[in-house]
Amino acid sequence: MAERHGMVERRGVGLWLTHLGLIVGVAFIFFPIWLAFVASTVSQPEIVSPPMPLWPGDQFVENYSKALVSGVNAPxxxxxxxxxxxxxxxxxxxxxxxxxxxxxxxxxxxxxxxxxxxxxxxxxxxxxxxxxxxxxxxxxxxxxxxxxxxxxxxxxxxxxxxxxxxxxxxxxxxxxxxxxxxxxxxxxxxxxxxxxxxxxxxxxxxxxxxxxxxxxxxxxxxxxxxxxxxxxxxxxxxxxxxxxxxxxxxxxxxxxxxxxxxxxxxxxxxxxxxxxxxxxxxxx
Amino acid sequence: MEKRVRFKGLWLPLLLVMPQLLITAVFFFYPAGQAIWQSLFIPDPFGLSMRYVGLGNFEFLLSDPFYRASFVTTAVFSILVTLVSMGVALYLAVLADRLIKGSGTYRTLLIWPYAVAPAVAGVLWLFMFNTRVGVVTWYLGVLGYDWNHVLNQGEAMGLVVVASAWGRISYNFLFFLAGLQAIPRSVIEAAAIDGARFWTRFRTIVFPLLSPTTFFLLVVNIVYAFFETFGVIHTITSGGPQQATTILVYKVYADGFVGQDLGSSAAQSVILLVIVGILTIIQFKYIERRVHY
CATH class of the missing domain: 1.10.3720.10 (MetI-like)
Structure with a gap:
């Protein structure tokens, strides 16, 4: 929209602050899901001795195949x-x-x-x-x-x-x-x-x-x-x-x-x- | 509004509405009728007979301190969920609206938690704040704060509120952003030329023009907090500690299925029925107004 290049949009420092605010919001939304993903790629001992790692581990295949094939009560x-x-x-x-x-x-x-x-x-x-x-x-x-x-x-x-x-x-x-x-x-x-x-x-x-x-x-x-x-x-x-x-x-x-x-x-x-x-x- | 052109026939239209009519009758009206009927009785302890008690179940409920507490809990919970999710969403939408380009990217990044089920959101937040393995709990401990939502009622409420509001931000963001982008630029620029700073413009122009969206979201979010957050409560706290997070819908379930107190559960269903009715009417009154807007 061409008309949106007006004087009320942010430029310079303001623009970066706007992006920063949005990125913080996106991070807040993503964080729980990121943690869940990380937890799904590490081993149980790594989780039960907190703090758990914040970066994915190498157990991805093991955990997902265990879940899909046997699960806990049902596959x-x-x-x-x-x-x-x-x-x-x-x-x-x-x-x-x-x-x-x-x-x-x-x-x-x-x-x-x-x-x-x-x-x-x-x-x-x-x-x-x-x-x-x-x-x-x-x-x-x-x-x-x-x-x-x-x-x-x-x-x-x-x-x-x-x-x-x-x-x-x-x-x-x-x-x-x-x-x-x-x-x-x-x-x-x-x-x-x-x-x-x-x-x-x-x-x-x-x-x-x-x-x-x-x-x-x-x-x-x-x-x-x-x-x-x-x-x-x-x-x-x-x-x-x-x-x-x-x-x-x-x-x-x-x-x-x-x-x-x-x-x-x-x-x-x-x-x-x-x-x-x-x-x-x-x-x- | 009516169609001028219509097809003839009597059996065909009846046949067409039959599937919906049947399902509605069997799974909506009959159970609702049953709820109203059962609310007038107390089953004996062996479930063999029912004793008519008139409005006794309601009288008992409304004088029951636990039920009254549940009303307060529901009110507090719904207001907090609505304020938190709408507040964060409005903040993000205002920021995204200020961008000349890129707001579409942020929209994509922000909308998809809508698809995460409340029950799954509950599990994610439970994991972060788990008293034994939770990451956030651990870091709070390092900072000297001892988090324990299993024992602390305020913390339990805080956790279910944040978990419920979290998934709802997407929805509110989407509607707020659409509302903001529908405000004519010229109005805002005129105010800017007159020397109004951002905050003044927001307070005197943007927010009033946004009020139809805000009111709509207010009603929709309260309905959400009342009825769709069962999964969050059930996964995180199961209504505890000491019923501190037992909202009305959870209590119907707990009394009806776990406690097997059918008369009371039915009476609670009827009270909920009245609440939904009122909320639906408010919603429709508003929508009528919006159509003429």
């Missing part, structure tokens, strides 16, 4: 798989059911449309943290404990996604639907051939946000999975701490923490534009 590779299934299930499921219901709300007039709209709206007020015990009972009655469907379905209804698609469909020119109708296209044909391709960017942006939401779930997997083989990685880390006075296997725990943050971080950085768009959209 971390298995927990990564569980997390991936849960995150994809939740994000794709939310997008699918929200697209369908938004299409129905915008393009049809059917009895109960308004009621339905308000029912979805109300779900905004019912985060899982608020209804944990009864929701757990429902899942248990369905035999959903320690299952992927138990990890996915109770978290799949999303008012945010439905509203987002509704808002987007409202901006789609009426002429398109008119033309489709004149051409004799069935509603589902219009949905699949025209509406879906037009929603591509919205879907992708929402996917980024929902994937992170699904991957980072903690309380729900904690309740619903008692079998270590079904643990997700984010909730499984806490389970790796020994009860009582034993010292935790920090190198393996820290390797697991790093592994737990890689997929969502890659998604955020790799799809930065979509991520920011999704973030802004989903808060509207």
């Amino acid at each position: 971390v590779a298995r927990m990564l798989l569980n997390s991936a299934i849960m995150a994809f299930g939740i994000s794709l499921g939310k997008i699918a059911i929200s697209l369908l219901s938004a299409f129905a709300i915008v393009y049809f007039r059917f009895p109960g449309r308004r009621l339905f709209f308000w029912l979805i709206f109300l779900t905004l007020m019912l985060p899982v943290e608020v209804r944990i015990v009864p929701t757990y009972e429902v899942a248990a009655n369905f035999g959903m404990l320690n299952s992927y469907s138990g990890l996915i379905f109770p978290l799949i209804a999303s008012a945010t996604a439905t509203f987002l698609f509704r808002q987007f469909f409202m901006t789609v020119p009426d002429e398109l639907a008119e033309a489709a109708r004149v051409d004799g296209a069935r509603p589902m044909q219009f949905f699949i051939d025209i509406l879906l391709p037009m929603s591509r960017t919205n879907i992708a942006a929402l996917f980024v946000i929902l994937f992170i939401y699904g991957w980072n779930q903690y309380l729900w997997p904690l309740l619903i999975t008692t079998d270590p083989e079904m643990n997700t990685i984010v909730m499984g880390i806490k389970q790796m701490f020994p009860s009582g006075d034993d010292i935790a296997d920090w190198p393996v725990i820290m390797a697991t923490s790093i592994l737990a943050m890689i997929p969502p971080v890659v998604v955020v950085i790799g799809m930065q534009k979509l991520f920011i768009r999704g973030l802004v959209d989903s808060e509207k």
Whole structure:
């Protein structure tokens, strides 16, 4: 932006102070992750006799392969798989059911449309943290404990996604639907051939946000999975701490923490534009 | 706003809304109804029958010093998390906004902790401040400060606040930076020409113009601190020491699953329900205003 070369930006010493301030901020943000990475590359004795080193050691392969193959209660590779299934299930499921219901709300007039709209709206007020015990009972009655469907379905209804698609469909020119109708296209044909391709960017942006939401779930997997083989990685880390006075296997725990943050971080950085768009959209 | 063009049909739209309706009914409305229903009863010790107690659970809760303390804890915790994460984010955003080039690089460097789960953030901070192996604990010890969040309530609160705020800085930074960059340069330069220094400009022009963003973030961060920080609390302190970090959401979990006190847990769920309701309404009232802005 050319207009930004004004007199309010910093130059000279001020510029360097600005950079310095930002670098301190970035360092503050990075430090815990740097330490975790260092801890995941050194041996247990180096950690239990503090202070631990601040520079990576040579145990990278040992620690990560130990975590991935055997872990503490279950192999971390298995927990990564569980997390991936849960995150994809939740994000794709939310997008699918929200697209369908938004299409129905915008393009049809059917009895109960308004009621339905308000029912979805109300779900905004019912985060899982608020209804944990009864929701757990429902899942248990369905035999959903320690299952992927138990990890996915109770978290799949999303008012945010439905509203987002509704808002987007409202901006789609009426002429398109008119033309489709004149051409004799069935509603589902219009949905699949025209509406879906037009929603591509919205879907992708929402996917980024929902994937992170699904991957980072903690309380729900904690309740619903008692079998270590079904643990997700984010909730499984806490389970790796020994009860009582034993010292935790920090190198393996820290390797697991790093592994737990890689997929969502890659998604955020790799799809930065979509991520920011999704973030802004989903808060509207 | 309504569409002029609509498709005909009755069964198709009903079929389309059915998946969402079913899931919402089974996993949202039925459990919420159950919570309200159970909050009126006390199960007998063997779990065989339920005794109707009306609002007894609520009366008991509201007179329970631990529950009241949890309210205070939640308020303190939420306010601190919101202030710390928004304060740091605003500071960094103001700095980044002053750069002619390079603010994009800092944005990339600063946004990705958003992707780190609160529970993972909890483990990272727990590691740094661990009483036995923590690096920060060790260096504090060298400086003569004996850190022990396992015993010290204030330190425990401080640690969960910082761990919760840490991952949230990215989000706030992103919105503050966008808000700052939307302020017309000409306004700020006019003030600069009139001789207003940076701090005066910030106080009298930038911050007021930023207030829609600030208010929005205030609400969103309070919601975050209330409901999404469970992972941080659970990994770092498990609500201790002496319930010093037991926020409301943690107490619902502790009483319902660990303590198996279903009536009380259900009553707590209902109270939380009311709180979310109020927060959601505030959020929407604000968003309506922003649309007309």
